[in-house]
Amino acid sequence: MGEFIWPVRVYYEDTDSGGVVYHANYLKFMERARSEWLRSLGFEQDALKNESGIIFAVRAISVDFRRPARFNQLLEVSARIGACGKASLSFEQHIRHNNELLCSGRVNIACLDAATLKAHPIPKHLLAQLSS
Amino acid sequence: MGEFIWPVRVYYEDTDSGGVVYHANYLKFMERARSEWLRSLGFEQDALKNESGIIFAVRAISVDFRRPARFNQLLEVSARIGACGKASLSFEQHIRHNNELLCSGRVNIACLDAATLKAHPIPKHLLAQLSS
């Protein structure tokens, strides 16, 4: 599958007194891109929870912060599937500004039973799209 | 009842690129003080939910931001009950640094049924303490 791109504007809420985006907030930007990628495939997470009883949870992250993003910049946040198991996914994600790479990360996601928070197979109709 | 004081340290997470605490984050500080005031009276909010089936929700706020708080400052956040109804509470709260008033607010809280999110009377054993 190709790379999905989601634009994210930097507001004051995202910055810190160092004058740049606060490091933990890049993780929020990456999640927004993953959510919008899933929506672009036709899957709404509230429907997946209500109808299939599953939620997605972040299991591990590894992020390099190369250059700072700043207030008011319009960033491009990418999401691409790196690997896909029966009940897990990994994403490669990049954050760029004017084609300059600011931040890159690998994010491992688990598919969980929404009630028990235990591992649950990714629904087949979703898995079929992910593998295509 | 007297004024309850809770110390809050300002970390990078709380600031913005204006060099000061981001305005919405003062509301988090005020909630921390309300939570710790309730704990100081012997009430844990997770127990109130599990045993009495209630949660508290913010219904209205009115806040004046007078002077900015800055990175690394140790703030004093106060909470004092202004009024107490059957299913609602209002708090007067102040945030100070070195005795200088930075921010003051009035926060109206509703007691809700945790399942339906509809108004629910404050449990009697809690109300008795609030009125004493």
Add this chain to the structure above:
Amino acid sequence: MGEFIWPVRVYYEDTDSGGVVYHANYLKFMERARSEWLRSLGFEQDALKNESGIIFAVRAISVDFRRPARFNQLLEVSARIGACGKASLSFEQHIRHNNELLCSGRVNIACLDAATLKAHPIPKHLLAQLSS
């Protein structure tokens, strides 16, 4: 001037364990709408700071939280100027979902000298647009 509308999607980052949007985060949504309204008039806040030496700061807020917003909803956040002084502005703002009013607020904004954080007149070319 008319009402400006900005769409905001609710992500996990915005919610709390009560299952709804965390109350302080509505203030972030309102600021996003004010920023985008200003951009729609042709003003970028980083340019206003660098070229005119001013920033805008929230001086006071008054917000009613009527109904909760939930994960994955697409909200409409409005901004409309209520009053405009030499160095201050006030906004009337509403947050709606499917035309249902969830939250309404009044936000008072001060125009500040970016270096001293003291009151500074709103630049004339901006004031002219606000008054039109």
Add this chain to the structure above:
Amino acid sequence: MGEFIWPVRVYYEDTDSGGVVYHANYLKFMERARSEWLRSLGFEQDALKNESGIIFAVRAISVDFRRPARFNQLLEVSARIGACGKASLSFEQHIRHNNELLCSGRVNIACLDAATLKAHPIPKHLLAQLSS
């Protein structure tokens, strides 16, 4: 050097509608522990910036999220230096609840010139303490 422990209470602000602490917020908890560890050694970050012209910035993180933390829990967040270079540090950090490991991470920190945001040697009086 030994392991430094800092207590962190989970408030609503930290949780999400999955009922657990939002993943990016563990990074905030880890930073609080690093800041308090530095303070426990006698170093205030605002003084380091004003007097030595340096700030610390997160360069890379790698975090495993093993079990969720929940509303109202009192967590223990640890910080221990794993390696120390001329202008960089790496931390091993763990988050536990009732001695159960919830989350572990490695955080690489760069010492930067506060004005240029370029690498800057760690001040000698600080480095001496870190190496002892």
